[in-house]
Amino acid sequence: MITERRRGPQRSESSRQAILTAAAHLLIEHGYDHLTVEGIATEAHVGKQTIYRWWPSKAAVIADALAEGLLIPEVVIPPDSGDVRADLRVWFLTIFGFLGIPGNETLLRSLVVAATSNDDVAVRLDERLGLWQALSGRLESEQVDALLGGLVVRALRGGTLDENFAERLIATVIR
Amino acid sequence: MITERRRGPQRSESSRQAILTAAAHLLIEHGYDHLTVEGIATEAHVGKQTIYRWWPSKAAVIADALAEGLLIPEVVIPPDSGDVRADLRVWFLTIFGFLGIPGNETLLRSLVVAATSNDDVAVRLDERLGLWQALSGRLESEQVDALLGGLVVRALRGGTLDENFAERLIATVIR
Amino acid sequence: MITERRRGPQRSESSRQAILTAAAHLLIEHGYDHLTVEGIATEAHVGKQTIYRWWPSKAAVIADALAEGLLIPEVVIPPDSGDVRADLRVWFLTIFGFLGIPGNETLLRSLVVAATSNDDVAVRLDERLGLWQALSGRLESEQVDALLGGLVVRALRGGTLDENFAERLIATVIR
Amino acid sequence: MITERRRGPQRSESSRQAILTAAAHLLIEHGYDHLTVEGIATEAHVGKQTIYRWWPSKAAVIADALAEGLLIPEVVIPPDSGDVRADLRVWFLTIFGFLGIPGNETLLRSLVVAATSNDDVAVRLDERLGLWQALSGRLESEQVDALLGGLVVRALRGGTLDENFAERLIATVIR
DNA sequence: AAATAAACGAGACGGTACGTCAGGTCTTAGA
């Protein structure tokens, strides 16, 4: 197979990385509103045009940063142990651990806003959370909606996210 | 007892109404981003300062517009018929009816973004949706979270919102 | 007569002065190209919009700075002594004195470029030079053209501007 | 004598021509400001670097375009008939003919701006106009300055350029 | 013939400035 290569300079991988890293950092630090393309460009030591050349909007940059794992670490998707409730318990505790880190509640709000405004972000966020992959075929879609939605609503309301809540939410939705 | 009245003109009720109406109209028309204080002021034939004098942010204006019922009509909260599932079924269909109106999916996104960014909006939105009032004492909090979260996640994903989905979500969460 | 006054704040005279002063300074310092609206705004401690609100282009700002005498000092127009050649001799020497100051040859180039590109600047520059006022009615228009044009062409070519040249140019054109 | 030839391809004459032609066309069409190196490169189907490799600035490109006769056609310099005034009359009418073509007044402004900003352009423009060649040794330098300057000042002011004006300017300066 | 090197078209890069929009504050005249 012939790899068709353009003539002329290739896209700079180092700039791409710098942009995504800067965007992730600024999102975590200052939130989605307050996130500016100029700020990203400055922090990444990059021209603004280099961002606009490759991404249509700052939301698209965030979507890529998500996909690269710069915002949410790889969620451990437990192997199918056969016991769905046990698998879910592990998943919830992982998420809770992440959300328990100071500042990450703000990050969650930013990501919800971004995902609500931009479908790409929504898709990447879903991938990151890994709930669908973990449960594909093992649960009905409305069960997944209820689990994920219940978690997010609880978190945004500032409710406590502990083992007890996980237990009760799982018990509510499964069976 | 003497009612202490300030000297000078009082707050103009007509301006207040004009501002809330304009804000609601512009939110529905153009979405939460693209909603600007200047735009509201212009549409309401009001000085910008008149907005800033009485509200700290555009989110606060939206919170008031919500409270006044300018964004979501009064949700019919069915009387406690004794049958929680039947009551929920009515509630879901009312909400689905509202979300089915063209443009209201965009409004939902705007409201989710606003509520995620601002607690006042979140509180007013909850009031409007009426789920908590309807079910206070009749369901566990994680059940309400699961129902509301499930609905919102489904709607934001663009999934179909019909009687069948309501039925299955209710069946999942209750019992 | 009733002076109809707008409601709201008036134009800030201090900002206007700061803008014109900054523009004059930057033009003298760096030349017409290299003169930027952003630079003027920064030096004048003024928002860019305040410039764009009142002037359509940087050329218009320069036209006003010229009119205010911030670029070329009041040219002494000698009273009509009856002897046109003597009056012209004084005028030329005044101009030569101005052009002899280091940096002012660059300023001349900037002004010629600005005047060539923008009619307002041309009119204000003419006013400042005062040749027309001084000689209205005493010379034919082609004589004035020849005197002014001859001076400018000579100056732009870098030719020496001294009493001798003035004498010869006057002798050429008058009589 | 050995012609020292580099190894590798020679400068492309077709690219050089395309660049000068494009520059001339764009200058005539859009004026000196609005003339961009990128625009020239695009119109000439040439890489930007090919321009920067051979010319230090866009002014230098214009100087070459002038020298090639792409902006001002060959001015017919009348043979020395012995009658300077008659020779000048012919020269003026030729120039007036050129300036009378619609769009060429704009071109004149562009050329004056370019010549004022860049000495090479000034030299090439002088060559093109041919006034100096025509009159070398027959007139004093201040006479040439007065003739050329008078013409340019008149033209830039938008004054009419006709036989009558030529006659009077010549009469003013010669004798 | 192979190796070498410069010129070419394309266009990505870090930047500067553009002209516009909006934010939140301040000022004025009128009610």
Added chain:
DNA sequence: TCTAAGACCTGACGTACCGTCTCGTTTATTT
């Protein structure tokens, strides 16, 4: 003293070009 109007400074938007640099190709001269 509240209001409508709107000027002010600030800062971000998305675009246009700058002048430099980097590719992969083409072409002409050594070796």
